[in-house]
Amino acid sequence: MLYILLSSLILLFFAFTIAAFLVWAERKIAARIQDRLGPTRVGGRFGWLQSVADGIKILGKEDIIPKDADAVLFRIAPYLTLAAAFSWFVVLPLSEHFVVVRFESALVFLLALSGLEIYGVLMGGYASGSKWSLIGAMREAVQVVSYEVPLALCAVIPVLLSGSMDLVTIADSQSGGFWNWFLFDNPFAFLGFWVFVVCATAGLNRAPFDLPEAESELVSGYMTEYSGFRWAVFMLTEYVLMFVVSALAAILFLGGWHGPFPLADWLGIDSLGQPWAIWLRNFLGIITLLAKALLGTLGIIWARWTLPRLRIDQVMTVCLKYCLPLATTAFFGSLAWKIGF
Amino acid sequence: MSVRSRNVLPPEYWQSYEIQTEDWLINMGPQHPSTHGVLRLVLKTRGELVLEVTPYIGYLHRCAEKIGENVAAQQWIPYTDRMDYLSAMNMNLGWALTVEKLLGVEVPERGRHLRVILAELNRIASHLVAVGTYALDLGNFTPFMYCFREREKILNLFEWACGARLTYSFIVIGGVRADLPKGWVQACEKFLSDFERAIPDLHALLTQNKIFISRTAGVGVLPSDVAIQYGCTGPVLRGSGVAWDLRRHGEPLYTRMYEEYDFQIAAPDENGKYPKQEIFPPVPREAVVGDCWHRFFVRMYEIHESISIIRQALDKYSQIRGPVGDPIKHTQKLPAGEAYLETECPRGQMGFLVVGNNSPVPWRARARSGSFCNLSVLPELCRGVLLADIPAIVGSLDIVLGEVDR
Numbered sequence: 001m002l003y004i005l006l007s008s009l010i011l012l013f014f015a016f017t018i019a020a021f022l023v024w025a026e027r028k029i030a031a032r033i034q035d036r037l038g039p040t041r042v043g044g045r046f047g048w049l050q051s052v053a054d055g056i057k058i059l060g061k062e063d064i065i066p067k068d069a070d071a072v073l074f075r076i077a078p079y080l081t082l083a084a085a086f087s088w089f090v091v092l093p094l095s096e097h098f099v100v101v102r103f104e105s106a107l108v109f110l111l112a113l114s115g116l117e118i119y120g121v122l123m124g125g126y127a128s129g130s131k132w133s134l135i136g137a138m139r140e141a142v143q144v145v146s147y148e149v150p151l152a153l154c155a156v157i158p159v160l161l162s163g164s165m166d167l168v169t170i171a172d173s174q175s176g177g178f179w180n181w182f183l184f185d186n187p188f189a190f191l192g193f194w195v196f197v198v199c200a201t202a203g204l205n206r207a208p209f210d211l212p213e214a215e216s217e218l219v220s221g222y223m224t225e226y227s228g229f230r231w232a233v234f235m236l237t238e239y240v241l242m243f244v245v246s247a248l249a250a251i252l253f254l255g256g257w258h259g260p261f262p263l264a265d266w267l268g269i270d271s272l273g274q275p276w277a278i279w280l281r282n283f284l285g286i287i288t289l290l291a292k293a294l295l296g297t298l299g300i301i302w303a304r305w306t307l308p309r310l311r312i313d314q315v316m317t318v319c320l321k322y323c324l325p326l327a328t329t330a331f332f333g334s335l336a337w338k339i340g341f
Numbered sequence: 342m343s344v345r346s347r348n349v350l351p352p353e354y355w356q357s358y359e360i361q362t363e364d365w366l367i368n369m370g371p372q373h374p375s376t377h378g379v380l381r382l383v384l385k386t387r388g389e390l391v392l393e394v395t396p397y398i399g400y401l402h403r404c405a406e407k408i409g410e411n412v413a414a415q416q417w418i419p420y421t422d423r424m425d426y427l428s429a430m431n432m433n434l435g436w437a438l439t440v441e442k443l444l445g446v447e448v449p450e451r452g453r454h455l456r457v458i459l460a461e462l463n464r465i466a467s468h469l470v471a472v473g474t475y476a477l478d479l480g481n482f483t484p485f486m487y488c489f490r491e492r493e494k495i496l497n498l499f500e501w502a503c504g505a506r507l508t509y510s511f512i513v514i515g516g517v518r519a520d521l522p523k524g525w526v527q528a529c530e531k532f533l534s535d536f537e538r539a540i541p542d543l544h545a546l547l548t549q550n551k552i553f554i555s556r557t558a559g560v561g562v563l564p565s566d567v568a569i570q571y572g573c574t575g576p577v578l579r580g581s582g583v584a585w586d587l588r589r590h591g592e593p594l595y596t597r598m599y600e601e602y603d604f605q606i607a608a609p610d611e612n613g614k615y616p617k618q619e620i621f622p623p624v625p626r627e628a629v630v631g632d633c634w635h636r637f638f639v640r641m642y643e644i645h646e647s648i649s650i651i652r653q654a655l656d657k658y659s660q661i662r663g664p665v666g667d668p669i670k671h672t673q674k675l676p677a678g679e680a681y682l683e684t685e686c687p688r689g690q691m692g693f694l695v696v697g698n699n700s701p702v703p704w705r706a707r708a709r710s711g712s713f714c715n716l717s718v719l720p721e722l723c724r725g726v727l728l729a730d731i732p733a734i735v736g737s738l739d740i741v742l743g744e745v746d747r
Contacts, residue, residue, distance in 0.1 A: 034486035131367050135389070135728065207480060208552055216375040216478045216732050308552045309480025311729045312389055 011089040020051035022239040061228035068129025078233035081120030085237045088244040095285035125222035136221025140212040146319035150327035151199035154192040158252040171256025178260040183253045188333030207304035246296030257285030375732040378742035394723035401746040409706025422508035425744040430463035433512035435684040439693040443680035452666035454658040461647040466495040467687035468640045471739040478736035516666010557634040558627035561722045561734035572714035575689030579608040580636035587685035607642035633737035712740040
């Protein structure tokens with residue numbers, strides 16, 4: 001019990017650091033894409049303390065609850081999203097032995113958590129007492145029913161290939177070089193990965209699927225009436241989710257903490273049999289997974305600053321008309337491949 | 342006479358639906374990120390479907406016309422700056438030409454070419470804002486920054502020429518306030534060639550982007566007859582396939598400035614093809630003449646054309662020596678009578694009326710705004726579209742509220 005509590009606290013700290021880093025990184029990357037400089041003052045040349053400054057500024061903001069708002073739900077909503085997003089870290093393995101709770105149906109648990117996160121958004125949009133917020137929440141609901149099915153179908157492909165829903169087992173069955181990754185296991189899994197990427201982006205409310213918070217249409221969507229710390233919680237959640245979804249994609253399709261080449265095997269780290277060798281291996285694994293997840297995050301950020309926003313009917317078209325048949329094809333194709341070969 | 346987006350079901354379909362949701366009145370603006378200033382739209386919506394849009398204007402009314410009746414004609418120039426503050430040179434030009442028509446003043450040839458350079462450069466700057474903010478309306482931030490980066494260079498050129506970056510008051514009645522500084526022409530040529538290299542980025546991010554096309558093509562279709570009935574002008578009219586450009590079809594005093602120049606009127610034919618199509622990105626199959634995509638593309642096309650006009654004008658300007666015109670005195674009396682003249686501003690035809698009665702102060706000064714008429718067609722365009730199409734349509738009309746309200 002104490003072990004779980006302690007490691008959760010460490011992970012919470014880790015998650016906040018990641019979120020703060022990503023907020024800064026997004027600003028810098030967006031600036032680079034847009035021919036600007038981005039933050040340059042706080043913390044030296046690269047403005048790497050910008051997130052801290054932002055956080056302090058946000059804490060000093062006036063905390064407003066609109067007159068028409070449902071005060072209780074309005075207060076609960078951001079923390080529900082936050083709790084759901086941070087719970088991902090409980091089962092998300094960072095390396096072979098770096099996982100707080102390792103249990104058999106971790107993947108299903110994560111998919112359920114991604115559904116729970118939606119409740120916060122719906123609740124916030126409904127409780128704000130603003131029409132813009134409510135429309136944002138409704139859009140979120142429409143988006144969820146659109147992307148959830150193909151997303152789940154694609155997430156099941158690695159389960160199919162590895163024969164387990166335990167994320168550690170899934171990642172470990174891809175060890176030994178990039179040719180063993182599920183991405184390259186068969187052409188259908190390759191297709192499934194890209195459908196997963198599209199649907200995961202939709203799930204993250206990132207451009208081109210950022211309709212629930214479309215700033216040019218709905219002012220700020222479900223976040224319109226939020227200010228100060230509660231708004232920051234929504235924002236942090238977005239960045240935490242961006243990281244964990246990328247990490248999940250890396251674990252499911254890109255070999256998790258296994259590098260593109262089995263360096264540890266070539267160097268013979270395992271055969272040493274020393275405790276420090278296992279620590280070293282885990283440490284290298286964390287670095288590898290972080291690199292993959294951050295690369296995925298970079299892709300998501302890049303897409304946001306390049307693409308315009310889709311319309312709600314186009315989101316449904318993309319998810320249900322194109323992604324769903326593709327995901328089904330990928331799923332059954334992988335199944336046939338698995339049985340056939 | 343009904344205009345409807347192709348992608349959306351007509352309201353009749355929804356009304357026949359068994360489960361009815363309550364109609365909502367939503368107030369969009371005057372403080373809203375995508376109403377381009379202080380426009381207020383009252384939307385009657387059913388879920389995401391917009392049944393009716395009513396624009397409310399007047400939040401930026403500054404009594405410009407009444408002021409015009411209390412100051413000398415020359416003194417009204419700064420007030421015209423503040424009408425369409427994104428193309429102040431063109432506003433100055435419109436008023437200056439109108440009063441020159443009343444006075445019968447001729448501007449020397451060098452001054453005429455200089456006016457063309459300034460007006461077309463300002464047209465590019467104005468269209469860059471239109472294109473950039475349009476991208477912003479559709480949720481794409483990056484082209485906005487690219488456009489503003491290029492616009493900044495134009496503003497630097499203007500600042501060098503006249504000291505102001507936005508409200509120039511540089512083209513005045515009787516000519517231009519001053520000649521260009523030394524080295525300006527070379528700097529302008531350098532800007533044009535740099536800018537030409539930056540345009541493909543905009544085409545890649547917007548014109549040819551699949552999502553951009555799906556958001557704009559077939560949305561807010563404005564047939565040419567409706568556009569003419571509502572008095573729409575400028576890129577909005579030309580986007581509907583009417584090849585009408587006052588630089589070619591206007592009054593002699595205005596067209597004489599442009600008659601030596603070679604340029605195409607940016608308007609699609611009935612098949613949606615543009616003149617000199619081969620040097621431009623292809624028109625997407627989904628685009629219908631008169632939709633948001635064509636209105637957007639007309640502006641991109643005019644940017645190309647303006648570059649070529651400025652190149653010709655710089656050439657002609659440099660070859661001629663002589664004065665650039667002599668600004669009239671504030672005390673110069675306007676003869677009894679009236680003059681009206683419309684010019685092709687970036688946002689449509691801007692008409693000025695001046696009535697003189699042997700006094701330096703006009704008896705009546707009136708401005709006819711292109712943005713105002715373009716905005717008036719909005720309720721017609723926004724019937725039965727989705728909520729997300731509203732910014733797309735408003736942005737494609739490209740209004741400046743300072744000009745609508747005056």
